[in-house]
Amino acid sequence: MGNKKTIIVCQGTGCVSSGSIPTYDALEAEVKNAGLTGIEMKLTGCHGFCQRGPIVIIEPDGIFYSEVQEKDCAEIVESHFINGLPVERLFYRDPVTDEPIARYEDIPFYANQERIVLARCGHINPEVIQDSIDSGVYKAAPKVLEGMSSGEVIEEIKKAGLRGRGGAGFPTAVKWGFCAGVEADQKFIICNADEGDPGAFMDRSILEATPHQVIEGMIIAGYAIGATRGYIYARAEYPLAIKRLGIAIEQARERGFLGERVFGSTFSFDITIFHGAGAFVCGEETALIGSIEGGRGMPRTRPPFPAVKGLWGKPTIINNVKSLATVPEIINRGADWFAGIGTEKSPGTAVFALTGKVANCGLIEVPMGTPLRKIIFDIGGGIIDGGTFKAVQTGGPSGGCLPEDFLDIPVDFENLAKAGSIMGSGGMVVMDETTCMVDIARYFLDFTRKESCGKCVPCRMGTKHMLEILENICEGRGKPEDLSKLMELAEAIKEGSLCGLGQTAPNPVITTMKYFRHEYEAHVYENRCPALKCKSMLQYHVDQEACKLCGTCKKNCPAEAITGDKKEEIPFEIHVDKCIQCGMCVTVCPFDAVVKTSPGIVKEEKKAAGAGG
Amino acid sequence: MEEQLSATFSEFRGTADEIIPLLQKTQEELGFLPEEAMRRIGEFAGVPFSKIYGVATFYTMFRFTPLGKNHVCVCRGTACHVRGADQILEHVERELGIEENETTEDGDFSLETVACIGCCALAPCITVNSDVHGRLTPKKASRVLKKVRSAFEKEEADGE
Numbered sequence: 001m002g003n004k005k006t007i008i009v010c011q012g013t014g015c016v017s018s019g020s021i022p023t024y025d026a027l028e029a030e031v032k033n034a035g036l037t038g039i040e041m042k043l044t045g046c047h048g049f050c051q052r053g054p055i056v057i058i059e060p061d062g063i064f065y066s067e068v069q070e071k072d073c074a075e076i077v078e079s080h081f082i083n084g085l086p087v088e089r090l091f092y093r094d095p096v097t098d099e100p101i102a103r104y105e106d107i108p109f110y111a112n113q114e115r116i117v118l119a120r121c122g123h124i125n126p127e128v129i130q131d132s133i134d135s136g137v138y139k140a141a142p143k144v145l146e147g148m149s150s151g152e153v154i155e156e157i158k159k160a161g162l163r164g165r166g167g168a169g170f171p172t173a174v175k176w177g178f179c180a181g182v183e184a185d186q187k188f189i190i191c192n193a194d195e196g197d198p199g200a201f202m203d204r205s206i207l208e209a210t211p212h213q214v215i216e217g218m219i220i221a222g223y224a225i226g227a228t229r230g231y232i233y234a235r236a237e238y239p240l241a242i243k244r245l246g247i248a249i250e251q252a253r254e255r256g257f258l259g260e261r262v263f264g265s266t267f268s269f270d271i272t273i274f275h276g277a278g279a280f281v282c283g284e285e286t287a288l289i290g291s292i293e294g295g296r297g298m299p300r301t302r303p304p305f306p307a308v309k310g311l312w313g314k315p316t317i318i319n320n321v322k323s324l325a326t327v328p329e330i331i332n333r334g335a336d337w338f339a340g341i342g343t344e345k346s347p348g349t350a351v352f353a354l355t356g357k358v359a360n361c362g363l364i365e366v367p368m369g370t371p372l373r374k375i376i377f378d379i380g381g382g383i384i385d386g387g388t389f390k391a392v393q394t395g396g397p398s399g400g401c402l403p404e405d406f407l408d409i410p411v412d413f414e415n416l417a418k419a420g421s422i423m424g425s426g427g428m429v430v431m432d433e434t435t436c437m438v439d440i441a442r443y444f445l446d447f448t449r450k451e452s453c454g455k456c457v458p459c460r461m462g463t464k465h466m467l468e469i470l471e472n473i474c475e476g477r478g479k480p481e482d483l484s485k486l487m488e489l490a491e492a493i494k495e496g497s498l499c500g501l502g503q504t505a506p507n508p509v510i511t512t513m514k515y516f517r518h519e520y521e522a523h524v525y526e527n528r529c530p531a532l533k534c535k536s537m538l539q540y541h542v543d544q545e546a547c548k549l550c551g552t553c554k555k556n557c558p559a560e561a562i563t564g565d566k567k568e569e570i571p572f573e574i575h576v577d578k579c580i581q582c583g584m585c586v587t588v589c590p591f592d593a594v595v596k597t598s599p600g601i602v603k604e605e606k607k608a609a610g611a612g613g
Numbered sequence: 614m615e616e617q618l619s620a621t622f623s624e625f626r627g628t629a630d631e632i633i634p635l636l637q638k639t640q641e642e643l644g645f646l647p648e649e650a651m652r653r654i655g656e657f658a659g660v661p662f663s664k665i666y667g668v669a670t671f672y673t674m675f676r677f678t679p680l681g682k683n684h685v686c687v688c689r690g691t692a693c694h695v696r697g698a699d700q701i702l703e704h705v706e707r708e709l710g711i712e713e714n715e716t717t718e719d720g721d722f723s724l725e726t727v728a729c730i731g732c733c734a735l736a737p738c739i740t741v742n743s744d745v746h747g748r749l750t751p752k753k754a755s756r757v758l759k760k761v762r763s764a765f766e767k768e769e770a771d772g773e
Contacts, residue, residue, distance in 0.1 A: 016745070017738070051735065200731070237730055239743065275633075277633055277674045277675065278674035294630040294632035353734075357695060361735075396691070444691075453671075
C-alpha cells in the first residue's frame with residue numbers, strides 16, 4: 001500500500017471556529033462519492049497555524065491547504081486525488097513575496113520551529129489512544145516504572161535542566177526532590193492547566209492535540225515524588241480540551257495505563273479532572289489548591305510550601321502542562337539530548353502563542369535563546385498591513401512590553417527578566433504603531449484589578465488606584481504628578497503583595513513607563529495620543545479629495561454625526577459635537593477617505609512644568 | 614426546583630470539596646444559581662450558606678440571574694484588544710441595545726465579556742452560545758448576530 005494517503009483535518013478550537021467540522025464532513029463525503037479507496041480521514045488537534053484555518057494536510061505528500069471551506073472540498077478530491085494535481089489556490093502564500101508554498105515543511109512559519117512538546121500536535125488523532133502509542137507516547141512511563149528508581153528519575157530531570165514552563169522557571173527536579181523527600185501517607189501531583197493569561201493558548205492546544213503526552217508526564221511525575229493521585233485543574237473556558245482529556249483518561253484506564261498497578265507494575269496512579277470556575281488567581285499554586293478543596297481560590301502564605309503541605313495538607317507538586325508534556329521526551333531521548341537544546345541556563349524549547357499584529361499568528365515552539373526578531377519576523381512573517389513594529393508583550397499581565405531595541409536579545413528566562421519582562425507561560429503579543437502603550441498598561445491593570453483576589457491591601461487597593469490614574473491619563477485628565485505617583489504605587493504593590501499576581505501586576509506599567517515614557521507625556525502634557533487609540537483625544541474628518549461621495553460612512557455612522565449627500569453633491573462632513581469616536585466610518589470607508597487625528601492641545605501644566613525645570 | 618436539585622445532587626457524596634462541582638452542576642441544570650439552590654447546596658454539603666455564597670461570588674463563571682436565551686460573549690484578551698475588541702464590544706452593544714452584563718428586555722440575548730477564550734490567532738473574536746466567531750469586523754459581527762437571530766426566531770416560530 002505505497003500510495004495510501006491520509007487527509008488530516010485540524011479540529012483544534014481555532015480551526016473548528018473557522019468551520020473545520022463541515023470541511024471534514026464534506027471531504028469524507030466527496031471521497032466516498034468519488035469511490036476512492038486507500039484514503040484515510042483523520043482529525044487532529046491544533047497544527048498551530050490557527051489563523052489560516054481550517055487547515056487540511058495531505059500525507060504523506062505533506063501538502064498544506066489553508067482556509068479550506070466546505071465548498072473547496074470537491075475540488076480537492078477531484079484535482080488532488082483523481083487528477084493528481086494539488087490545488088494551488090488553497091496553498092499558503094508568503095505574505096511578502098506572495099509565492100504559493102505547497103508543503104508545510106517549507107512554510108517559514110513551520111520551517112523555523114523546533115517542535116518537541118508540540119511534535120505530535122496536528123499529526124495524531126487525540127481521541128484515539130493507539131495513534132498516540134504509535135507515535136511514541138507511553139514508552140517512557142513503562143521504562144521508568146520497570147527500571148528506574150524515583151531518585152533516578154529526578155536525577156535525570158535535574159541533569160536535563162528542565163525549568164518550570166508555567167512562567168517562573170523554577171527547576172522542576174528541585175521541586176520534585178523536596179516532595180520526594182517528605183514522608184506522607186498520601187501525595188498529589190497537579191497539572192496546572194488554568195491557563196488564565198489573556199493572549200495565551202499553548203496549554204489548551206496541547207491538551208486538545210496530545211492529551212496522552214500530558215497524562216504520561218503526570219504518571220512519571222507521580223512516580224518520582226510518590227504520588228498516587230493526580231489532578232488536572234483545567235479552565236472551564238476550554239470545553240474541548242476538557243472533553244478530550246476525559247476521553248484520554250478513560251482510554252488510558254482501559255489499557256491499564258492508569259488505575260491499579262499501572263503498566264503491570266506495583267505503582268498505582270489515577271487522575272481526576274477539576275473544572276476551574278473562572279478565577280485568574282487560581283493559576284497561583286496555593287490558590288489553586290484552595291480552589292480544589294472547595295473554597296475561594298485565595299493564595300496562602302508560604303512556607304509551608306505545597307511540596308511539604310499542599311492539597312488537604314498533603315505534599316503536593318504542581319506542574320504546568322508544558323513541563324509535564326516535556327518529561328516523557330527527556331526520559332525517552334535522554335537528559336543530555338535535552339540539555340543540548342537551548343541555552344546553558346535555560347535548556348530545551350519555549351512554546352509561545354504568537355499573536356497580535358503579526359502576519360502569521362499561531363502556536364510556535366523554538367529553542368530557548370532564539371532572538372525575538374527571528375520569532376516575530378521569520379516565523380511570524382512581520383507586522384500585518386505594512387505596519388511598523390512597536391513592542392512585544394510577553395508574560396501576560398505579569399510581564400512587560402519590550403521595544404525594538406530588544407529584538408535581538410535571545411529569549412530565555414534570564415534575558416527577559418533582565419529586560420523587565422518575564423518568560424511567562426508563553427503569551428507573546430506583538431504590537432504596532434497603532435497600539436497605545438498607555439492604553440495597554442491600562443488594559444492590563446484593568447485585568448489585574450478585576451482578578452485580584454482581595455486578600456492583601458497593596459494588590460487590592462493599589463491596582464485599583466493605579467487603574468484610576470491610567471484611566472485619567474487615557475481620558476485626557478492626566479496630571480504631571482500622576483507619572484511619579486504611578487511608579488511609587490508600582491513599587492509598593494510589588495513589595496507588599498503576597499503572591500505572584502500582585503508582585504508582578506505593576507510590570508506592564510513599569511516597562512511601558514520605562515520604554516515609552518514619551519507616550520505618557522504626550523497624553524499628560526499635550527492631550528494627544530500618538531497611536532491614535534485613546535478616544536477622547538481623537539478627531540475624525542473627511543478628506544474631501546479622496547472622498548468619492550459614496551455615503552457609506554453616513555449610512556454606517558451610529559451617532560448620525562455625518563452629513564452630506566451624493567445626489568445633491570453636498571460634501572460629507574463629520575460633526576465633532578455629535579461624533580462618538582467609534583471609528584466606524586474609518587472601518588467602512590472603501591477609499592480611506594476618513595482621517596483620524598489626535599491634534600492635541602498644550603495644557604497649562606506643561607507650561608508650569610516647563611518653567612519649573 | 615426541589616426535585617430537580619435532589620436529582621442533581623444524587624451523583625455527589627456531599628463533602629465540602631464538592632462545593633465547586635456542585636455549584637457548576639446546579640448552574641448547568643438551572644441556568645443560574647438562585648439563592649434557594651445555594652442554600653440547599655449548603656445543607657447538602659454541611660457547610661453554612663455564607664460559605665457557599667462566598668465561593669460562588671468569587672468565581673466569574675457563576676451567575677445569580679438567568680441568562681438570555683442566546684448568550685453573546687465578547688473576548689477581551691490581549692490579542693483581541695490590540696486588534697480592536699473594544700470597537701467590536703461597542704458595536705455589539707449598539708446592535709443588541711444592551712450593555713455588558715445585561716439581558717435584552719425580551720430575554721432573547723445576554724451580553725457578557727470574557728478575559729480570554731484562547732482563540733487569539735483569530736482575534737478579535739466573540740462566542741455566541743459557545744460557537745466561536747473570529748477575525749471580526751463590526752460589519753461581520755452584525756452578520757453573525759443577524760444569522761443567530763434569524764435562526765433563533767425560526768426555531769421559536771417552529772416550536773409554537
